[in-house]
Amino acid sequence: MRSRPITQLAVPAGVVGIVLLLVVPLPPQVLDVLIAINIAGSLVVLLTAMTVRKPLDFSVFPSLVLVLTLFRLGLNVASTRLVLRDGYAGEVIGAFGHFVVGGSLVIGLVIFLILVVIQFVVITNGAGRVAEVGARFTLDAMPGKQMAIDADLNAGLIDDDEARRRRAEVAAEADFYGAMDGGTKFVKGDAIAGIIITVVNLVGGMVIGMVQMGMPLGDALEHYSLLTVGDGLVTQIPALLLAVSTGIVVTRATADGDLSTAAAGQLTQSRTALLVGGAAAVAMALLPAIPKIPFLLVGCVLLLLAQRAPRPGAEDDAAAAPAAGAALAPSPDSPEQLIEQMRVHALEIQLAPDLVTLVGTEPEHDLLGRVRGLRRKIAMELGIVVPPVRTRDSVDLPRATYAVLVAGVEVGRGTAPAGRVLALGDDLAALPGSPVTEPVFGLPGKWVPAELRHTAELSGATVVDRVSVLVTHLGALIAENAPRLLTREDVRVLTDGLKAVNPSAVEELVPALLSLGEVQRVLQGLLAEQVSVRDLGRIYEGLALRARTSTDPEGLVEAARASLGPALAAPHVQEGVLRAITLDPLLEQSLVEGLRTGEAGSQLVVEPSRLEAMLYRLRALVAESETQGRTVVLACAPAIRPALRRLVAMGLPRLPVLSYPEITAAGATVDAVGVVNDAPAVAARG
Numbered sequence: 001m002r003s004r005p006i007t008q009l010a011v012p013a014g015v016v017g018i019v020l021l022l023v024v025p026l027p028p029q030v031l032d033v034l035i036a037i038n039i040a041g042s043l044v045v046l047l048t049a050m051t052v053r054k055p056l057d058f059s060v061f062p063s064l065v066l067v068l069t070l071f072r073l074g075l076n077v078a079s080t081r082l083v084l085r086d087g088y089a090g091e092v093i094g095a096f097g098h099f100v101v102g103g104s105l106v107i108g109l110v111i112f113l114i115l116v117v118i119q120f121v122v123i124t125n126g127a128g129r130v131a132e133v134g135a136r137f138t139l140d141a142m143p144g145k146q147m148a149i150d151a152d153l154n155a156g157l158i159d160d161d162e163a164r165r166r167r168a169e170v171a172a173e174a175d176f177y178g179a180m181d182g183g184t185k186f187v188k189g190d191a192i193a194g195i196i197i198t199v200v201n202l203v204g205g206m207v208i209g210m211v212q213m214g215m216p217l218g219d220a221l222e223h224y225s226l227l228t229v230g231d232g233l234v235t236q237i238p239a240l241l242l243a244v245s246t247g248i249v250v251t252r253a254t255a256d257g258d259l260s261t262a263a264a265g266q267l268t269q270s271r272t273a274l275l276v277g278g279a280a281a282v283a284m285a286l287l288p289a290i291p292k293i294p295f296l297l298v299g300c301v302l303l304l305l306a307q308r309a310p311r312p313g314a315e316d317d318a319a320a321a322p323a324a325g326a327a328l329a330p331s332p333d334s335p336e337q338l339i340e341q342m343r344v345h346a347l348e349i350q351l352a353p354d355l356v357t358l359v360g361t362e363p364e365h366d367l368l369g370r371v372r373g374l375r376r377k378i379a380m381e382l383g384i385v386v387p388p389v390r391t392r393d394s395v396d397l398p399r400a401t402y403a404v405l406v407a408g409v410e411v412g413r414g415t416a417p418a419g420r421v422l423a424l425g426d427d428l429a430a431l432p433g434s435p436v437t438e439p440v441f442g443l444p445g446k447w448v449p450a451e452l453r454h455t456a457e458l459s460g461a462t463v464v465d466r467v468s469v470l471v472t473h474l475g476a477l478i479a480e481n482a483p484r485l486l487t488r489e490d491v492r493v494l495t496d497g498l499k500a501v502n503p504s505a506v507e508e509l510v511p512a513l514l515s516l517g518e519v520q521r522v523l524q525g526l527l528a529e530q531v532s533v534r535d536l537g538r539i540y541e542g543l544a545l546r547a548r549t550s551t552d553p554e555g556l557v558e559a560a561r562a563s564l565g566p567a568l569a570a571p572h573v574q575e576g577v578l579r580a581i582t583l584d585p586l587l588e589q590s591l592v593e594g595l596r597t598g599e600a601g602s603q604l605v606v607e608p609s610r611l612e613a614m615l616y617r618l619r620a621l622v623a624e625s626e627t628q629g630r631t632v633v634l635a636c637a638p639a640i641r642p643a644l645r646r647l648v649a650m651g652l653p654r655l656p657v658l659s660y661p662e663i664t665a666a667g668a669t670v671d672a673v674g675v676v677n678d679a680p681a682v683a684a685r686g
Helices: 003-023 028-051 061-086 091-100 105-154 160-211 217-251 259-267 271-285 292-308 312-328 335-342 353-358 367-382 450-458 466-480 488-501 503-509 516-528 536-547 553-567 585-593 608-627 638-649 660-664
Strands: 347-351 390-393 401-406 409-415 420-424 435-437 444-449 462-464 577-583 632-636 657-659 669-676
Touching: 003 061, 028 061, 028 091, 028 217, 061 160, 061 217, 091 217, 105 160, 105 217, 160 217, 271 292, 347 353, 347 466, 353 390, 353 466, 367 390, 367 466, 401 466, 409 466, 420 450, 420 466, 444 450, 450 462, 462 466, 488 503, 488 516, 488 536, 503 536, 516 536, 516 553, 536 553, 553 638, 553 660, 577 585, 577 608, 585 638, 608 632, 608 638, 608 669, 632 638, 632 660, 638 657, 657 660
Parallel strands: 347 390, 577 632, 577 669, 632 657
Antiparallel strands: 347 401, 401 409, 420 444, 420 462, 435 444
């Protein structure tokens, strides 16, 4: 059988065997072997605790404490059964009762009590306190550690795999210290159980010896007391070793090496301390009535160690090299450092100091995790790679406020009060809080206390947590500013990725017909209208056909749109129906006649009053459709589509403007929900 199945079965089989110890009588010879295993196992645990580099390297220790404690208590039960039933519990207990304590009941009891006091009063209490404080401090430090990891990830200092490894280590550290806090209670309980079992064995043995065996009081006291003390010693010695192991594990505060290496290095780091200690030991040997040899021997050893310790000047020399290196490093005022400080981050979230708690591990506080998910979502929807989002706190922001910056310029701001959730709905009068407007969809809402979440849901409101509000707002701002976020380097990366799977489309277009800058302008034009550039191959093929005859930017954008075909209208189709607002034929004809072309693209020459009336009617139709839960588009002739889109964006930036060929390419049923004309009233149907 291979070693892996054996190791997998060892612990379960051992636990089952421990349970059997509690109910099945054992021969004395088997008990001797199990006692030897107990002592040796506890010694191995102690040595392992001393040699590990950091506590997490011995993460199984809390569970091991429980198993070994149960094993030792099982041996107590088995040995008690043999002592009280047969008056004999094997050679090991007999040896501890006669040879180790010299056959003296008083000496045995004193040694046993000393071991119990050392374990229970000194080691176990101290280890328990250290474990409790360590668990509390570790849990308190988790949000800060998580924020530091996410900050390094967003800054590009580490990759996703390293970030996951660090997060797992932080979580494992918290779990370990929490388990150690409970593991110390096992050790303390074991010490108390040892005292009670010893008293029971002592009293029960004397009663059985006198009543059942007919032994005189002195003989019964001598025989059973020595066995009881021997039994107590063979169980308390492993318990003491395990308590020491617990104390060593919970008090480790360094990961530079094992305990012996760290202790030797730190105790010999001070030459002065060794010299003074050695001189003091030699001086004590000169005092009258003081043994000379022990103190002279210790003093000479300390003086010898002092000679081998590093001199104070050597420490300064060792520090001089890093200082010289630091002197050669760029100063804060050097051009390199100033350039680094001047660097503008593409995307940044600033948080008021009281919002730093949004960066945590809980689902409703994992801001950076949700931001990474948002980046993946936008990549799948728009086809661009959103740059890493830098997150930092800012004392300049008002309380409970966050701000989103694109290229160093604030593009949006919102609030997310601590301890509250956002309730959205029309009937919120019964809920406490000041009315607010949701930043993305403009819905009415209130920030209500988190404990009233269930009450708000029962009143019919939609409840959203703080992180969801911020991430939704961030997603809308990223989509709105996608053209600014798409850099030329991003276009190069996208082009190289397409070249790996469709080289002909890239080689025909770049750089033969268009430069990367011209391609960037086309992709930015598509993103400005919320058109996904994920199907980059078709876009490049359409651009290659158009660029052979003209490199006009507006014409290139329209060619790219035409190459996408049904993909333009498909996002707006609901249940096979595309709902569209159309222009009155007379109005559309007048717009075509007012079309003018220039270096900045085509423009519509429209009287301001007429434009205002058209936008007003268009706004009314869109609002009516939105109240009915419908998504609508504006349909127009291909010739005026780019210019009309620019006009409509002034009043309705999120309204898609599609040409008739783009609508028919979707193959869906078209439902004209309204017509924009020159009449004072707008005719619309539901």
